[in-house]
Every structure is written in C-alpha cells, then in structure tokens.
Amino acid sequence: MPAPAALTRADAEALDRANPLASLRSRFVGLGASAYLMGNSLGPLPAATEARLARFVRDEWGRERVDGWSRWLDLPTRVGDRLGALLGAGAGQVVVGDSTSVQLYKLLVAALDARPDAGAVALADGEFPTDRYVVAGVAAARGLAVRTVATDGPDGPVTPAAVEATCADGAVAVVVASLVRFRTGARADLAAVTAAAHRHGALALWDVSHAAGSVPVALDAAEVDLAVGCTYKYLNAGPGAPAFAYRAQRHAALHQPIHGWFGQADQFAMGDDYAPHDDARQLVVGTPPVAGLLAVDEGLALHEEAGADRTNAVGRSLMALVTTAAQAALVPLGVAVATPLDAERRGQHLALRHPDAAGLVAGLAADGIVADHRAPDVIRLAAAPLHTRFVDLWDAVESLRRQLTS
C-alpha cells in the first residue's frame, strides 16, 4: 500500500487487477461500472440466485407442488449448517428462518429462562434499534432491569472490561451486543468479551448481522453461547431474507419459547405434547420460508467459492485503502473517521462524520456512487469483499474531497 499522500486512482486500479476475488463481481447482477457501497445494508443480487429462485418457482412450486416438501422440509437446518461453517459453528447449532428481531427474542427468552434468579440483562450502549426494543420489551415483561454496557468511545466496540464492570455483581443473566456496530463498524473481541460475561455467570448473545460474510466469526472457538444475524447484507440473500440463530449445543436444554411444529422431533406424528429436537432444530418454529432459504443457500455458495482466507485478506485490503485515502484526503477537510483504525477492531464499512453528511451522500449519488447516510452526521462506505472494487472506494473518497473543496 503506498503512503497516504501518494495514493492515486492508478494504485486502486492496480489493487483491483491483483484482487484474487475480482472475477466474482461479474457474478452479481447489474453492478457494471457502478459503485455500490451499501452491501452492508442490502447485498446485490447474485445471478445464480436469480436463476435458482426462478427454478424453484417454476419447477418446484409450479410443478412438484406438495411433493417439493421432501426437499424443502430440512432447509432451515441444511442451510443453517452450511452457514454455520462460515461462522465457525459445528453442525446442528445454526438454523435459518424468521427475522433477526424474532430470533433475538427467542434466544433472549431462552437465556433468561436459564437464570430465573437473575435481576438484569445487559445491553451494549447505542445498539441497533430493534435490539434495544426487543431487549427492553422482554426485560419489562419479566421485571428485569436493563443495564447499559459502556463502549470504548462513542459507538466504539464493547470491551471485556466494560462487560466485567456491568456484570460484576452476578445479577446479569445475559449480555447482548453486536459484534460489528451498525454506525461505526467498530468490532468487538468476540472471545474476550464472551469470556468476560462468563466470568460473572452471564451468557453472551451476539448480533452478528454486520459481521456474517464480512469478517471472521468463530462462534465455537470463541465459546459464544447464542447468536443471531441477518442474511441480506454481506450474505446477499435479498430484501427480507430469513435470519439465523446459533445456539451452542452445550445449551441444548435452553428452549426458545415459541413451540412450533417444525421444532417437534417427530413432526408428522402430530403427537399430543411438544417434544422437540435436542439440537438447533428446536429453534425452528413454523413453516420455513422456502424461497428465502434458497437465496441464502446460493449466497453461501459464493462465499464458499471465495474462501474465508481470500475473503478476509481482500476485505482487510479494501478497508485499508479506503481508510488510508480518507485520512489523507478528507480528515484535513474536517471529516472525522469514526471507524477504528485497528484492522482487528473494525468490520467492513468505513464511517465518516461530517456535519453535512446528508449533502455529501447526495453528492456521491450524483457521481454515481451509492452510499449511506445515517442521521445526523454519519456517512457509511461499505467494502464488501465479494463485489466491491478498490476504485469504487477511491472514487468515493475523491468525490467527497472534490465536494468539500469546490
């Protein structure tokens, strides 16, 4: 990587030429020459997914009809296991279905049922709204306090020390936090924070929505207890695609509270009593959203083709470029970098702060660059390893520089 001052578009072009994942970009529909830097919000459409969904609709639903269920029934766990491999989770611990909010609710209640003596749930400061609302709703219904875990600076990562401080009295049942924060992209130390919770008798329930498919997530190795996340960001499964839930198998006795027939061990015996599977299948509730599950499956195929090592290496390099360029070109013009500079402590989007963030994002759009404004003052530029080009990020920084100097 050249020194910041010397970073030119030619440098970015050279990085694109050397990118071992560069050819994957053409596997997405309609990206062409456009700079789509919102893969952290909605991943683009893989061509294989378009074809797979068309086949499903026409050949499976359209022609096989009910017979298709022989192939669809186990999709929540079949796709879940495949996703689990990407998240460092052994088989039988991940299911795909429902929305992230519903999955969070289910696992939160399961965690709280395990600690009837507990008086509180802990939540990272400034979490994504649905995480805050779900936690507050469950806590209020059960008469529990919600404690706020401080972050390392505004919208920074959750730290082990802050978790220790929050849980020191042993009253906290579960710590809920995002691995990668939605505003700043700050990334926590998954294993260290989880261990801090465990030291005080709390479980760790992670929202890995912004991490799945973007940065390494080693759920089993980090001894995570529970996790949820969405599939329509870096997993490219489409708007409203089903979410996922992870429950470490050692917690198989922690049952989520919505006892649906798809969690039943012998589902079609239709027995009198709920007798669920003793693995993650207990987390499945109702009839699975088949089309969405197939879209998740196709998105995972692209990630497998990319390979975790290359995805991580390209991802880091993309983030290094955009961060370096922004520091050199934008910080002198009054822009603040809100994302940690430590590559281990950030995800795959760069957050910039400027009072006229809204105007600047509109200016990016005028230059054909799709980026994101978060009120009041944040600009987010996502660097998705599977489809973002180095020049896309360079051009975004250059557009911002031009806007701020014109």
Add this chain to the structure above:
Amino acid sequence: MPAPAALTRADAEALDRANPLASLRSRFVGLGASAYLMGNSLGPLPAATEARLARFVRDEWGRERVDGWSRWLDLPTRVGDRLGALLGAGAGQVVVGDSTSVQLYKLLVAALDARPDAGAVALADGEFPTDRYVVAGVAAARGLAVRTVATDGPDGPVTPAAVEATCADGAVAVVVASLVRFRTGARADLAAVTAAAHRHGALALWDVSHAAGSVPVALDAAEVDLAVGCTYKYLNAGPGAPAFAYRAQRHAALHQPIHGWFGQADQFAMGDDYAPHDDARQLVVGTPPVAGLLAVDEGLALHEEAGADRTNAVGRSLMALVTTAAQAALVPLGVAVATPLDAERRGQHLALRHPDAAGLVAGLAADGIVADHRAPDVIRLAAAPLHTRFVDLWDAVESLRRQLTS
C-alpha cells in the same frame, strides 16, 4: 344437482361448463388436465406470481437495490389491508409477515397480558399440532392451565355451548380455535362462538388458515378479537409464504410482545424507546419478507377478480358435488364421510375415513389424482373454488369406488 345415484361424469362436465370461475384455472401454472386436490395444503402457482417474483428479483432487488425499500417498507400493512378486505376486516387491522406459529404466539401473549387475573387458556380439542404446542408452551411459561373445548363430535366444529361450558367460571382469558378444522373441514359459527367467549370475559383468537380464501370470513362483523392464518393454502402464495395476523382495532392497546423496529411509529428516527404504531403495524416485528409478500399480493388479485360471491357459490357447489358423489358411491363400500353435511358447517375439503386410507390415496395418485392422507384413516379432497374442476372431484370419487370394488 342430480340425485346421487344418477350423478355421472357428464353431470360434472356440465357443471364445469357452467362454472363462472372456470377460466381462472388457466391462470395457474401446470394444472393442465391434472386433478390437484391439495389446494388445502399448498395452493398451485399463479402465472402472474411467477412473473411478479421474477420482476421483483431482477428489476427491484437486482437493479434498484436499497432504493426498492421505498416500495417494500409498507408491504406488511398494504398487503394486510388487501387481505383484510377478503376477510371482512377494515383497514389497519391485518398485517402479513412471520409464520402462523409466530403470529399465534404473538397474539396469544397479547391476549394473556390483557387478563393478568386469568387462570386458564381454552383450546379446541384436537387442534392442529402447532396451535397445541404454542398454546401449551405459553401457558406453561405463565403458570396457566389449558382447558380443552369439546367439539361437536370427533373433530367436529367448536360450538358456542362448549365454549360456554369451558369458560363459565370466568377464569379463561382467551379461547383459541380453528374456524375450519384441518382434518375434517368442520367449520364453526364464527360469530356465535366468539359471542359465547365474550359472555364469559374471554377473548376469541381464531386460526383461519383453512378458511382464508375458501369460505366467507367476516372478522369485523363477527366481532372477532384476534386471528391468524397462513397464505399458502387457498391464497396460493407459495411454500412458506408469510402468515397474517388480525387484531381488532378496539384492542389496539393489546401489544404483541416482540418489540421490533418495524412496529415503531417513527422507525427511522431510531429513538431510544419503543413507541409503536397505534394500529396493526404494532404487530409487525422485523424486516418484512418481500418476495413472500408480493406472492400474497398476487394471490389476492386472483381472489378479487373471482369476487367473493362467485367464489362462495362455486365453492359450495364443488363441495355439494363431491359430498353427494361420495355418499352415493363410497359410503355403501365402507367409507365414512367425516365432514359435516351442512354446507354452513364445512370448509372446502371433504374428509373421508377408511381403514386403508393410505392405500387408497396411493391408488388416487396412480390415477393421476393428487390427494392427501392424514394418518391413520383420513383422505382429504380439497375443492378450491379458483382452480378445482367438478370433474376432478368426480374422478377422485370414481377412482376410490373402483379401487374398493376391484
């Protein structure tokens, strides 16, 4: 309708020629000459839905990407209101999303929160498994008893008298029952049963999965409190399509317990506290399943084109034919009709009982007739007003007759 003994295939053909909805059959993919009598399980694919989903994938997700959210955000209520019109529900009371099991859980908890003094929930005898499991799970978690509401005969409809008997002591918070029962197709009197619950201070929570799109459902007129149902049966929205929930607006203060960001009144202000919409939008939780919602929307367009009056008239006539034919041809051969003979007390499938139901359904399949076996001894033949032909039903009865006499 000719006398039973005289009912011939020519009679069925004549009824098909006179069927005002006959042309709708060609709007479904791949039905051709086949007899698909499982519309009560999974409705066939409308051609318009195939086209709509392809457009959504290619043009909306594929090209508009995040900009599509301006059109997708309000789908849960936009499609919900459209579905509400079919269910006799005024605007602002129906949302589409989640699975039926999750919707049932949400509304059940809302109902129980309204009656903290109550000691029991009442459930119709022999309900569909997921209804039983969800109710039992919630009741156990809250220390409530589950009382069984007797039905009018085995798998018969729930009656007002039985509800009165179950709720007489005023301890029941909510009565949960299916309007049309999944095994026999027995249909309850929606208004009378609801009124019986109300007389004893209980709410009525209906599962209308087998009724929606098949028989009249007048939720507002019947003063129903809460209802849920699925969209992949007679609404033809595809495998795993999202479910729906109805909450009468007079119960707007009854909040479902999963406080997601899509229920928030000012969602993108991302405010600190959960301050939900004061209509059915509170029932929406997470990011909506866009593809599934569009499939529901297209299915509803077909129902609107058919019109409620014609749908109901054709549906009754189909049921009259298959019931009459079965009584004449099959009852003398040891087959029992498990579905009520009163047209007001049944839905849109005929249930037959025979010890060799499994073998008979395999025999139907060998004759190109897709029907359903429910262990141990039930055969179900669904008469979906939008796509089932009179000859399909006649041929099914004739196939069974031949099998039983050969």
